[in-house]
Amino acid sequence: MDKKVLKGLLLMMVCVVLGISAIFVFLRQSEQFTGFLYGAIGVGLFMVMAKILSLIQKEGKQDD
């Protein structure tokens, strides 16, 4: 197999292991990380809401 592909696979595996470890630590010690969680959920929620509300926005200055 090509070296580049192998490197890529290795990198992906490391990322998966790190991700799973992070989730594991997060679940075990969730009480210490709720702030991060709320922050991420909040930003995500407001992005989605802004996207939805952009459907009823129209071009122009915000006067009337």
Place this chain on the structure above:
Amino acid sequence: MIDISSVPNIPPAFIFIFGAVLIPLFGKGRVRNVYLILLAALGLISVALIGRQPLPGWEFSVLPGLKLTFLHVESGYLGRLSIIMGYIFAIAGGSAIIYSLSTVKENGHHICALLYMGSALGAVFAGDFFTLYIFWEMMAFSSLGLIWYEGSRRARDSGMRYILFHLFGGCALLGGILIHYMNTGLIAVGPVKPGLGYFLLLIGIGVNAAFIPLHTWLPDSYPKATIAGTIFLSIFTTKTGIYVLARTFSGVEAVAYLGGAMCLYGVIFAILQNDVRKLLSYHIVSQLGYMVAGVGMAAGVATEIAINGSIAHLFNNLLFKTTLFMCMGAVIYRTGKNNLTELGGLAKKMPVTMITCVIAALSISGVIGFNGYVSKGMIIHAAHEAALNGVRGMGILELALMLGSVGTLISFLKLTYFAFFSKNENIEAKEAPLPMLVPMCVTAFLCIVIGLYPKLLYGILPYKEAALHYHAYELGHTLGTVELVLMTVFLFFMIGFFAPHEKITNDVDYLYRKAGRGFIWLCESPLVSFAIAVEKIVLRIADFFVKFSKNPLRGTRMMMDMIGVALLKPFVFVFNLVIQPVYKHYERDLEEVKMRPVEEPMERMSIGTGVLLVLLFFALYLIAMLVHGWLA
């Protein structure tokens, strides 16, 4: 030494209202400015006197059993609530007066502002619902002047919508008060029994407290008022609504959920705004949501912490929100621009304004070390306590309030970054004048002082003892807030999604405006057609009576033909073949009868026919008498 007990209490409302009347005597120069500062100081002293020694009095009997009470302070926590509100209004209003000295030239504007401030203080110290209503309406009309003084057409239109909304709210409030009075005979400001009066009162208060969907007047009108006018507007109307809500509807669970909805709704719309004052106006709705939630949660174990949190947040909100409006007012005053897309690069040109704005933004976002962190924490803690005690839905409310904090931080990162730190080499500005900077610095300083030493705030809250037991800087809460802030700031700058755009965001008022236009169409088209049709019918009936009096037989025939035409006309198109000949007959006959001159000789009939008709009517008369038993 002055014996304070010898100084009589004067309702602070009267100081500002009579003070407003005297303004024209002082011209437009420095003397007037000194007079205004003295008036602000006098107002604060009068509140302090009431706080130290509330004396009875200022009652006026208007009807037997009905008194208007202009100065009333209850005992216990309600009394403390009134005093706190008095202090808040006097301090924030005084700051707004000083701020307005450099931007407002017209005496009329100052008169409106003082009347507004006086009526808000009058509402706070009103002892009964009728007095409250009088000041409530005074607030609406005097604040209208602060919008109309801006002078533009958009300000005039928006002011009209503002007053229409408040008149609707005022009518609902008055209806609620009257029903409550008729049902209970009670007139003191206090809890109301469920029923129609309860519902109307909630609507009336809800207009001022910007309940969704009654909030649209706020983001519509505040950005269009004068620069100083917006500061005054942001202080009084909504906060009076929250105060009256706390006195009449505390502990109503539905109100708590409404508060959660307001918190999220306001912040979502704030994020989408480009106009800086509109962004801040939507944030008023959001921050009011915290206070409304606190008032609604005031039941069971969470009562004390919820009411304390609500009032603490009201106090803090006045400090940081006033600072933010002052900062943005200074930016608009110096640059002439109010959209974030046109601003930027002001950090070096207006450093003091930038620093005070950042302090206020951190405070409203609930960052550690600032006053918003303390009061928001109290309300979220109250929701947490209620959830732990099994009150349904309080967990969701707690989550909504937490997420509201994230949204607040996002929108203030957007405001401060794009107003002060983003690149804009074309902008020209210099630092705001001193009368603007002084109140900004004072209120920003208080935000830090209360944040670092919250006991100063606890000492004046309605439930002082419970407040002193609250630990704002508890490790878990502090750590959670640090994480939340870090994550939000990181994602805000990494994603770059929330940059301002020149777009118009429709709110619920889009529906109101559509409905309003529909109503005008209804009045102009179908109702006018109906009125014309009714007028025609009435004229025809009158015409019939005229002709009947001249020629009874001809009149009767004409009327029968007219009825025949009117009844058959709608069916002609459906049952053409059957009805058409009969309809035509009536129509032709009617035209023929109409064509005859009125003065034609009366048609004659034989004596026998006449006698028969008389006997027939007599027989009908006797039957009617018999049926009704009048002959017995």
